[in-house]
Amino acid sequence: MNIHISDTPEQLGAAAAVQAADAIRRAITANGKARIVLSTGASQFGFFQAFIKEQLEWDKIEMFHLDEYVALPESHIASFRKYLKERFADLIPLGRAYYVNGEGDVAANIAALTEEIRKQPIDVALIGIGENSHIAFNDPPANFDTKEAYMVVDLDEACKRQQVGEGWFATVDDVPKQAITMTVHQIMQAKTIISCVPHKVKANAIKxxxxxxxxxxxxxxxxxxxxxxxxxxxxxxxxxIDAAALKA
Incomplete structure (x- = not known):
C-alpha cells in the first residue's frame, strides 16, 4: 500500500492521473493494449479532468466500469453511463467501452459483461471508497466470497444518503433500491489499483x-x-488518520 496526500482534490486527481497513465503505457508496450476499470462519483472529478489530458494511445485502451443503478435510464443525471460518456469516453478516441447496463434484461447484461471482462486481465482499476467504506456498490457487509464478476445488490441507507448529498438525487426515496456492481473479487483481480478519495466527508471511511x-x-x-x-x-x-498510518 502506498499513500499520497495532496493539498487539494485537483492536485490529488492530477497525481493519480499521472500514475494511471504510466501504468497504461507500460501495459500497451507489453501487450499492445490496456484494459482499465473506471469509477464515478463526485470524488473522481479531479481525476477525470487530468486524465483526459494525458498523452495516451487511447485507441488501444478498453474501458470497463464498476456499477450502475437497476432500471435507471441513461438520460438520468445520476446514470454512471452518462457520467462516463460526458466526462471521459466522448472526449477522447477510446478504443472500446463496456458499460454496466441496469435496464432491460439485467441477467443477460451481466452475463455479457462478465464474458468480456474475463477474456484478459485488467491492467489498471480506479476504485473509489464511499462514505460507508464501500468499494463500487459493495456496501457493508460486503460479499467477500462470491467469485462472480458482477452482481445485483441492495443499496444501504448510508449509500443512498451519499448519493443525495452529492446532488444526484433529490431525496433518499428517489435513489434506486438496487444496483449492479463489480464484485470485490473481480476488483481485486486488477494488476494495479488506484483509489482517489478526497473531501472531508470521506475522512471517517479512510480512518x-x-x-x-x-x-x-x-x-x-x-x-x-x-x-x-x-x-x-x-x-x-x-x-x-494518524502519523503512523501515513507511513504505512
Whole structure:
C-alpha cells in the first residue's frame, strides 16, 4: 500500500492521473493494449479532468466500469453511463467501452459483461471508497466470497444518503433500491489499483480503512491486501488518520 496526500482534490486527481497513465503505457508496450476499470462519483472529478489530458494511445485502451443503478435510464443525471460518456469516453478516441447496463434484461447484461471482462486481465482499476467504506456498490457487509464478476445488490441507507448529498438525487426515496456492481473479487483481480478519495466527508471511511483489519463490515479494508494499491488523499480526507498510518 502506498499513500499520497495532496493539498487539494485537483492536485490529488492530477497525481493519480499521472500514475494511471504510466501504468497504461507500460501495459500497451507489453501487450499492445490496456484494459482499465473506471469509477464515478463526485470524488473522481479531479481525476477525470487530468486524465483526459494525458498523452495516451487511447485507441488501444478498453474501458470497463464498476456499477450502475437497476432500471435507471441513461438520460438520468445520476446514470454512471452518462457520467462516463460526458466526462471521459466522448472526449477522447477510446478504443472500446463496456458499460454496466441496469435496464432491460439485467441477467443477460451481466452475463455479457462478465464474458468480456474475463477474456484478459485488467491492467489498471480506479476504485473509489464511499462514505460507508464501500468499494463500487459493495456496501457493508460486503460479499467477500462470491467469485462472480458482477452482481445485483441492495443499496444501504448510508449509500443512498451519499448519493443525495452529492446532488444526484433529490431525496433518499428517489435513489434506486438496487444496483449492479463489480464484485470485490473481480476488483481485486486488477494488476494495479488506484483509489482517489478526497473531501472531508470521506475522512471517517479512510480512518476505518486504516484502523481495521480486513473485514466485510468495512469493505475498503480488502484493498490493503492487494499487492499494488495506491491511495490518494487530500488534507481533508486524511484528517482523521494518524502519523503512523501515513507511513504505512
Amino acid at each position: 476505518q480503512t486504516m484502523d481495521n483489519d480486513v473485514t466485510n463490515t468495512v469493505p475498503s479494508t480488502m484493498l490493503k491486501t492487494h499487492a499494488d494499491w495506491t491511495l490518494y488523499l487530500d488534507r481533508e480526507s486524511a484528517s482523521m
